[in-house]
Amino acid sequence: MTLCKRIIPCLDVDSNGRTVKGIKFQGLRDMGDPVEMAILYQAQGADELVFLDIGASHEDRKTMLDVVRRVADVLMIPFTVGGGISRLEHVQALLAAGADKVSINTAAVTNPDLIRQIAETCGRQCCVLAIDARQNKENPDTWQVLTHGGRKTTHLDALQWAQAAVVLGAGEILLTSWDQDGTRSGFDLPLTRTLAEALSVPVIASGGASGPQSFIDVFQNGAADAALAASIFHEGDWTVANLKAVLADAGITVRQG
Numbered sequence: 235m236t237l238c239k240r241i242i243p244c245l246d247v248d249s250n251g252r253t254v255k256g257i258k259f260q261g262l263r264d265m266g267d268p269v270e271m272a273i274l275y276q277a278q279g280a281d282e283l284v285f286l287d288i289g290a291s292h293e294d295r296k297t298m299l300d301v302v303r304r305v306a307d308v309l310m311i312p313f314t315v316g317g318g319i320s321r322l323e324h325v326q327a328l329l330a331a332g333a334d335k336v337s338i339n340t341a342a343v344t345n346p347d348l349i350r351q352i353a354e355t356c357g358r359q360c361c362v363l364a365i366d367a368r369q370n371k372e373n374p375d376t377w378q379v380l381t382h383g384g385r386k387t388t389h390l391d392a393l394q395w396a397q398a399a400v401v402l403g404a405g406e407i408l409l410t411s412w413d414q415d416g417t418r419s420g421f422d423l424p425l426t427r428t429l430a431e432a433l434s435v436p437v438i439a440s441g442g443a444s445g446p447q448s449f450i451d452v453f454q455n456g457a458a459d460a461a462l463a464a465s466i467f468h469e470g471d472w473t474v475a476n477l478k479a480v481l482a483d484a485g486i487t488v489r490q491g
Contacts, residue, residue: 243463244462253267282314285301314334320345325356346399363406366384368411375424376391446477
């Protein structure tokens with residue numbers, strides 16, 4: 235039985251509680267109210283929704299629980315929340331506020347044991363490791379891990395870090411290509427395929443969605459289990475329903491309705 239490929243809109247939310255979008259994490263533009271957008275994407279047939287408080291780690295604050303509650307109250311689909319999570323207590327508060335899964339990035343790099351704590355206490359299905367990766371110019375077949383919303387470069391290799399995180403208990407990888415983010419030039423297929431083929435957990439491709447062909451490519455050639463997008467949905471180029479119809483015609487198994 236073939237598992238359905240998931241289509242996941244992403245709401246990047248700033249410190250004002252507004253959905254924003256930029257290019258390579260810069261030049262952020264206001265895109266709307268996250269609650270209204272969550273309702274819209276659920277109605278269009280989104281399989282899941284990801285909410286990322288993009289300034290929380292950089293600004294050294296916790297994720298905005300009030301906005302998370304407002305979004306969770308209108309959703310019936312799985313809801314992942316990330317940004318500013320540095321302790322198990324933060325995870326438990328977000329789950330209590332309505333999140334189904336939490337996404338950790340910077341805190342996991344700083345304290346990898348947090349992955350184990352979340353997996354053992356809340357279940358590994360709740361623990362999503364977010365990896366922001368940039369191509370290593372000295373070795374183009376490898377990618378470096380970025381933290382703090384793409385502001386800091388680490389010496390971690392993205393594949394090695396993902397493998398270590400899965401051993402610790404990460405149940406899913408949210409993989410964002412810094413090089414492609416917001417560019418609408420297509421997903422980073424080599425990056426996605428490298429991790430997806432090496433890991434035993436699902437990989438969500440993120441960064442660069444440009445339309446149906448980019449999704450077809452990342453599912454057929456990038457081996458992704460799911461694909462996340464923001465700009466093409468926020469700006470009305472494609473609805474989730476229209477995108478899924480094209481994917482189904484191309485032979486990609488997606489959940490309809």
